[in-house]
Amino acid sequence: MTRIKMPIRRLPIALALACGLLSTAPGASSAAQVFGSPFTHEPANSGECAALGQPCTLVSFIHPLPGSGDPYSGGAPSAGVVTKVRLRARVDDHPTQVTFLLANLAAGSPTTASGSIAAVGPTVTLEPTEAAEAASGETPIREFAVRMPVQKGQQLAIQGTDVQATYNQGGDKFSFVFAPPLAAGQAPAPALETTGELLIQGTIEPDADGDGFGDETQDQCPTQRTTQGPCDTTAPIVSGLRVRRGRIGYTLSEPATVILRLARKQGRGLKPLGKAPFAGPGNAGANTLRFPPYARKLASGAYRLSLTAADALGNQGSYTTGFRVKARHRHKR
Numbered sequence: 636m637t638r639i640k641m642p643i644r645r646l647p648i649a650l651a652l653a654c655g656l657l658s659t660a661p662g663a664s665s666a667a668q669v670f671g672s673p674f675t676h677e678p679a680n681s682g683e684c685a686a687l688g689q690p691c692t693l694v695s696f697i698h699p700l701p702g703s704g705d706p707y708s709g710g711a712p713s714a715g716v717v718t719k720v721r722l723r724a725r726v727d728d729h730p731t732q733v734t735f736l737l738a739n740l741a742a743g744s745p746t747t748a749s750g751s752i753a754a755v756g757p758t759v760t761l762e763p764t765e766a767a768e769a770a771s772g773e774t775p776i777r778e779f780a781v782r783m784p785v786q787k788g789q790q791l792a793i794q795g796t797d798v799q800a801t802y803n804q805g806g807d808k809f810s811f812v813f814a815p816p817l818a819a820g821q822a823p824a825p826a827l828e829t830t831g832e833l834l835i836q837g838t839i840e841p842d843a844d845g846d847g848f849g850d851e852t853q854d855q856c857p858t859q860r861t862t863q864g865p866c867d868t869t870a871p872i873v874s875g876l877r878v879r880r881g882r883i884g885y886t887l888s889e890p891a892t893v894i895l896r897l898a899r900k901q902g903r904g905l906k907p908l909g910k911a912p913f914a915g916p917g918n919a920g921a922n923t924l925r926f927p928p929y930a931r932k933l934a935s936g937a938y939r940l941s942l943t944a945a946d947a948l949g950n951q952g953s954y955t956t957g958f959r960v961k962a963r964h965r966h967k968r
C-alpha cells in the first residue's frame with residue numbers, strides 16, 4: 636500500500652495545468668490524464684454504506700475542477716486505461732475493504748440517475764487512518780495500481796461497507812449511492828440517494844493498440860495488440876526448405892502465414908507456374924505439403940520454389956530453393 640502526499644491545493648494553477656490536472660478538453664490524448672477529485676477537501680459526514688447497514692456502491696457524478704472549483708460531470712476525459720486510482724478515505728478502528736470500479740452513469744436530474752458497472756478493478760484493504768491523521772493533520776491520499784479499460788465519460792466508483800470517502804457538506808449532490816450495490820453484468824439500476832463529492836481520482840493512459848493495457852506504464856509495445864512485452868520485430872525463420880518426391884517440406888521458427896510460388900527456369904529467366912501462389916501450412920516446427928495439382932507432373936528441367944512466411948504482425952521473410960525434375964526414360968526390352 637502506497638501512501639502519497641499530494642498537496643494539490645497548494646499548487647499554482649500553471650503547475651496544475653502542467654500536471655494535466657485541468658484536463659477538461661476531451662478527445663484523443665497522447666499522454667496520461669488525471670481526472671476526478673482535486674482533493675481540496677477531507678472526508679466529512681461520510682460513511683453512507685455503514686449508515687444504510689449494507690454494502691453499497693458510490694458513483695462519482697460531479698467533481699470540482701482544480702483551480703476554478705467549477706462543477707464538472709464529464710467523467711473520464713478520454714478513452715484508454717485507468718492505471719492508478721487515488722482515494723482519500725477515512726477508516727476508523729478496523730481495516731475495511733473497498734473495490735474500485737468504473738460505472739456508466741445516466742443522470743436524469745441532479746437527484747436521479749441510473750448506473751451500471753463498466754469495469755471492475757481490484758479490491759483493496761484500507762488500514763485505519765487515525766495514526767496518519769494525528770501525525771499529519773490530514774486524511775491520507777492513498778494510491779493503488781489498477782487496470783481498468785475506460786471509455787470517455789465513464790465515472791470512477793467504489794464499493795464497500797464502511798468507508799468514509801465523501802465530502803458530504805453543504806448539501807452538494809455530487810455522487811450517487813446505489814444500495815444494494817451495483818453488480819457486474821447487470822442492467823442499469825436506479826440510484827437510492829445522492830451524497831457529496833467522492834474523493835477519488837484516476838490516471839488514464841492512452842491505449843493505442845486497444846489491448847487493455849495502459850501504453851505508458853503497462854504496455855511495452857503500444858503498437859501491437861497481441862503483446863504487452865517488447866514488440867515482436869522478428870520475421871519467421873524458415874529452415875530446411877526442400878522438395879522431395881513431390882512433397883515440399885520446411886520448418887518454421889514461429890506460426891506464420893506461408894505463401895509459395897513455383898517457377899521453371901528458362902535460360903537465365905524464370906517462368907511462373909500456375910495462376911496464383913499457393914498457401915502452405917504455417918505451424919511452428921515441421922510442415923509438409925504436396926504440390927498443387929497443376930504441378931504434380933512436371934516436365935523435366937530446373938525449378939525454383941520460393942516461400943514467404945509472415946507472422947501475425949506482418950514481419951516476413953522470403954526463402955528460395957531449387958530442384959530438378961529428371962526425364963523419365965522408357966526402357967524397351
Ligand SMILES: [Ca+2]
Pocket residue numbers: 841842843844845846847848849850854856857
Ligand atoms: Ca496498450
Ligand SMILES: [Ca+2]
Pocket residue numbers: 844846848854855856857858859860861862863
Ligand atoms: Ca500492446
Ligand SMILES: [Ca+2]
Pocket residue numbers: 867868869870871889946950
Ligand atoms: Ca515474429
